[in-house]
Amino acid sequence: MSFLLFQGSVAIYLLSAAAYLVFFLAQKTPLRRTGRAIFLVAFLLHTVNIVARAVETGHTPITSHHETVSFFAWSVGCCYLSFRWRYTVKNLGVFVSLLVLSLMLVAAFASRGVVPLPPALQSWWLPVHASIALFADGFLALACIGGIMYLLQEREIKSKRFGLFYSRLPSLEALDKLNHHCLSVGFPLFTLGLITGSFWAKQAWGAYWHWDPKETWSLVTWFLYAAAVHQRFTVGWRGRRVAILSIVAFLSVLFTLWGVSFLLKGVHTYVS
């Protein structure tokens, strides 16, 4: 059941991304609304898929690689929609739909087997920690997308050579605001994710902090974001520097998510 739902939502995400992309390149405004509508449908289907998966497995579906990445994609969609509801950032949807689609494709190629949860991990900290952490990642992903868009736009404005992006991307101010908003929501969530994680670790393994690779990399990431937030809110960094820092820090997030799991083995790996 959840398998079909997942397949369906990937297909619809694909449609949405295609519509967005055609709109973006050909500047056909009606297609944007189509893309947005399709994206919303895919997102709802994806939500149903996650609920169905939870019912099937009997626990929050954030344990296997497939589940985590799928949930990550869902949280990016969630953050985007929550953001859209407050501000409009022109054509952000194009980039978000592409990111969500690529995450879904990664999830689609991962093993979908349901992994029985080891007793150590059976705790209500699981949904709390994992979902908070992934939501934080969702916001930070948006900050990264905003950073990329900022750099693209800024480069064209600074160099005074106007290419593909100048007319298609929103104003620098809007992108900077996006970064500001995402950091100010994402960073506290990320911190909260770390704290709940350490509580769960205490409960599962008896110590708050193990220096296991995933924890270490999370801390590195946290420091990167802490630096960005600090510079932004006290020194008044804006624009380019924060954009670059957001992108670098998000690469660290991705590494924490995948690199650590596949390259460095530790207790935190998804059960495989």
Next chain:
Amino acid sequence: MSRDAIVLLGVNHKTTPLAVREKLALSAGYEEPLQLLGQVQELREYYLLSTCNRVEVLFTCRDVERAQQRVLDLLFGQAVTAEELDRYVYRYVNDAAVEHLFLVAASLDSMIVGEAQILGQLKEAYRHATKVGSSGFILNKVLHKSFSVAKRVRTETRIGANAVSISYAAVELARKIFGDLSGKKVMLVGAGEMAELAAEHLVGQGVAEVVVANRTLQRAINLARCYNGRAVSLEELLDQLQHVDIIISSTGSPDLILHKEDVRPVMRERRNRPLFFIDIAVPRDLDPAINDLDNVYLYDIDDLHSVVEMNKSERDKEAVRAQRIVAEEKLKFGKWLANMESTPTIIQLRGVIEGHVRSEVEKTLGRFEEMDEQARQGLEKMVAAITGKIAYPSLQYLKSENHCVSLHDRIKTIREMYQLDNGANGQEAP
């Protein structure tokens, strides 16, 4: 028997550096210089135009060389040396003068081709000339024609879109940097046509405040009043950078007025809120290196030109079309002017014929003065009608297009036929 020559003398932004232009500018208004010109015996009609970018005087006279010399001495003699006048002042006579006037009116000679302000300034200048009664038959005609040429250019081509597109490009850039412009503050440093145009556009976009900084505070105050803004002196420029977001600079300063090192500390104070500099002065006011600072964007006039580069080819076409209209109108006006050459002959001819008719009538019916009013009016009408009928073929001959015989020869023929040059009004005509 040739007509008066039309002469145009002037300096503009293309030929003359601002430093000289400034000295020549008629800052005290039009009345005084127009009265000065009134003292020049050689001038028949005259008119003066003075804007930030040009000073031009247009007049008709008999003796071009002498009139020109006297006008230059009188208007500009005190301000600059004769040598400088020689180097910078352009002189156009007749067709060339008319063409230049048309080009100016159509805003093809402006710093920002296609800006609309010049036509208003031209009309204003003309109004002053008519007030002191210095413009006569020819200048009235040529100036009115220039207004209609400008209008024709504006309606038939999209040349106006050029000036608009440059200031529009500035506004669009500002929107790409700042998003919403409401709440942003604009500072004009120096004041020129283009700066005002861009400022007007920005005000139209809802900017919160306009600050004007100028070398002469009075001008700053006047301009600030237009936008409900405030005026500051040029010395306060650096302090103001902390508070404003968009700076449009167009001073006539030959040197840079703001360097990268001046702006860097300001950005710290601003907590890196973006600054957008628009430098439309030539030569430039702002150090190009300012653009290297983070969150600071600097565009000079060439950059703005390249922003609108995308529809450049189309704009060029428009300029060519506009030039064609001007050339066409110049030709038409040239014909009118040429016909002017025959006017004295026509007047004389009519005078001679009318004299004959009148004397024959008086021989038969007695002197006009002694008739009763009604009879006299009837006879006057008859005299006019007969004169018209008799003169008609000759006038037609003068006016019609005749490619074999030049106008000059035709005039000569008529004058010989009617013996117009034989002294006492041809009383002894056959």
